[in-house]
Amino acid sequence: MTQLQFNLNMDLLKDSVMNSNIDAVVKSTIVLVLNEYMEQERDEYLQAEAYERNVNRRDYRNGYYERDLVMSIGKINLRVPRTRNGDFAPSVFERYARVDQAFVLSMLEMVVNGVSTRKVTNVVEQLCGEQVSKSFVSSLTEKLDPIVRQWANRPLNVQYYAYIFVDAMYIKVREHDKVVSKAVYIATGINQAQKREVIGFKVDHKESYEAWREFFTELKSRGLQSPKLVISDAHEGLKKAIGKEFIGTSWQRCTVHFKRNIIDKLPKKGMEEVIVNLKRIFDAVKEEDARLFRDEFFKSYEENPKLEKALETLDEGFEEAIQYLSQPEKWHRLIHSTNSLERLNQEVRRRERVIRIFPNTQSAYRLIGAVLMDYDEAQAKKRTIFMKK
Numbered sequence: 001m002t003q004l005q006f007n008l009n010m011d012l013l014k015d016s017v018m019n020s021n022i023d024a025v026v027k028s029t030i031v032l033v034l035n036e037y038m039e040q041e042r043d044e045y046l047q048a049e050a051y052e053r054n055v056n057r058r059d060y061r062n063g064y065y066e067r068d069l070v071m072s073i074g075k076i077n078l079r080v081p082r083t084r085n086g087d088f089a090p091s092v093f094e095r096y097a098r099v100d101q102a103f104v105l106s107m108l109e110m111v112v113n114g115v116s117t118r119k120v121t122n123v124v125e126q127l128c129g130e131q132v133s134k135s136f137v138s139s140l141t142e143k144l145d146p147i148v149r150q151w152a153n154r155p156l157n158v159q160y161y162a163y164i165f166v167d168a169m170y171i172k173v174r175e176h177d178k179v180v181s182k183a184v185y186i187a188t189g190i191n192q193a194q195k196r197e198v199i200g201f202k203v204d205h206k207e208s209y210e211a212w213r214e215f216f217t218e219l220k221s222r223g224l225q226s227p228k229l230v231i232s233d234a235h236e237g238l239k240k241a242i243g244k245e246f247i248g249t250s251w252q253r254c255t256v257h258f259k260r261n262i263i264d265k266l267p268k269k270g271m272e273e274v275i276v277n278l279k280r281i282f283d284a285v286k287e288e289d290a291r292l293f294r295d296e297f298f299k300s301y302e303e304n305p306k307l308e309k310a311l312e313t314l315d316e317g318f319e320e321a322i323q324y325l326s327q328p329e330k331w332h333r334l335i336h337s338t339n340s341l342e343r344l345n346q347e348v349r350r351r352e353r354v355i356r357i358f359p360n361t362q363s364a365y366r367l368i369g370a371v372l373m374d375y376d377e378a379q380a381k382k383r384t385i386f387m388k389k
Contacts, residue, residue, distance in 0.1 A: 027076050034069075035079050038090040042081040045088045059083040069093065145362070148369035151376075156199055157223025161189030163331070164199070164227045165341040166238065168207045169348065172357045173364055179357055183207045184348070184368060185215045188341050189227070194384040196340060198372045199224065203365050209237030216245040229323060231338055233257045253320040255282045256337040261317075265310035274301065278314075282336070287325040294318060334385060344375055 043049065048057040062084040068075050069092070080090060166187045173182045185207075187200045200219045204211045212235075230242050231252040242251050259282065263275060277297050284290035294314070301307045324336045334340070348371050358364040 031076050031078060034076075034092050038078070038081055038092055041090050042083065042088055046083065059085050059087065067093070142366070144366050144370050148366055148373065151373050152201065152369055153222065155223050156219065157225070159189075159191045159197075160225055161191055161197075161199060162228045163231065163327075163335045164189045164229070165231045165338050166212075166242075167232060167338050167341045167345060168235075168238075169345050171203075171352055171364055171368075173203075173361055174357055174359050175361070181206075182361065182364070183211065184364070185212070186341065186345065186348075186372070187215070187219060188344065190334070190385065194386065195382060196379045196385060198344075198376050201368060201372055203361055203368070207235060207237065209240050212238045212241035213245060216241055220245065228327065229335060231324075231335055233338065234261075234317070234320075250323045250326070251320055252323040252335060253317055254336075254338045255321050255324075256339060258317055258321045262310050262313050265307075265313055267306050274307070274310075282321070284325070285329055285332070287322060290322050290325060330386070344372075347371060347375065 042061065046058055046061070048054055050061065060083065062082050064079045064081055067078055067080050069078055078092070082088065164187060166185070168183045168185050170181050170183055172179050174180075183204050183206055185200075185202045185204065186198065189197055189199045191197050200215065200222075202215050202218070204215075226246045226249045229250050229252045230246060231254060232238055232242070233254050234257065239251060242249065259278060262278060263271075266274060277293075277300065281290055281293040281297060284293055297314070298311060302311060324332055327335060348368055351367060351371050352358075355367070358367070
């Protein structure tokens with residue numbers, strides 16, 4: 001590798017040391033070194049000193065231009081030498097390009113992890129010594145688009161997902177000069193490595209049968225096979241779409257939601273024993289035990305008119321709420337409810353709460369996709385879902 005030797009302007013460096021704080025000293029020193037280094041690189045490229053005439057000269061000096069360089073100490077301004085034909089390129093910027101990339105990725109990481117755009121601009125101001133606009137930070141996040149899109153459309157036929165969890169949450173999006181509510185569909189599955197994985201998500205206008213069916217159709221087009229169970233709440237459009245798109249798949253009604261629905265039908269006071277006996281039904285390990293506890297529950301309370309609506313609700317949804325008992329016992333605690341997916345929704349909500357209103361649907365898709373990718377990466381590092389954290 002070529003060795004370049006050069007002299008620094010020590011008077012200028014001394015002035016920086018005596019009259020500035022340590023941050024300014026470090027920056028001034030680096031600016032002096034890099035400016036001189038680029039000057040010597042140009043001399044070597046030209047193969048001629050200033051005003052020197054020789055047969056080996058490749059080009060002529062053509063002044064300087066200023067260019068910023070982002071480094072770990074912040075942003076510095078360099079005096080870049082140039083040549084008349086423009087072929088000379090100093091190595092400094094190529095060498096430190098990874099620092100620029102790391103800086104951009106750091107800002108993206110802040111946005112994805114729920115730091116507001118305003119706070120990000122403040123951090124950048126502290127690092128670089130100057131303010132950047134919110135639009136600049138927002139434009140950086142657009143770099144996520146192709147990454148999220150590629151991940152969201154990855155093939156699903158390389159794995160079999162025996163158990164799939166689906167749910168929808170609502171967000172606020174600005175559209176056509178007004179704020180509207182939109183549904184975010186999220187599907188997770190347990191793969192063959194016994195790890196949770198996000199298998200799909202979508203931002204749509206509302207939660208409906210047509211929207212759920214379209215979502216499932218997209219998953220199938222990516223290679224998703226019919227699972228053993230789909231676990232969800234009891235949204236009518238969702239139930240209908242599951243039955244239509246996944247032939248031979250059982251629907252598992254989330255027992256947490258189901259018990260909550262039953263309890264809401266109970267009187268507000270004096271129901272402690274009733275609630276304990278209700279929970280006993282869904283704590284059963286075997287299907288026959290759950291049926292036995294259900295029958296005993298009816299016998300104990302069927303004469304109480306105050307419990308009529310609760311008993312009707314239990315009777316109507318019981319079969320769909322015990323489908324998990326047909327699966328191996330080790331899976332029961334994992335597939336009887338959508339709790340795992342709701343915890344993921346809370347993580348999305350934590351980031352979304354910082355933004356409050358997305359400027360458009362694409363920005364919502366981008367951020368939510370990045371959060372889900374982050375979740376997927378964390379899940380992939382775990383050994384299996386049966387291992388303690």
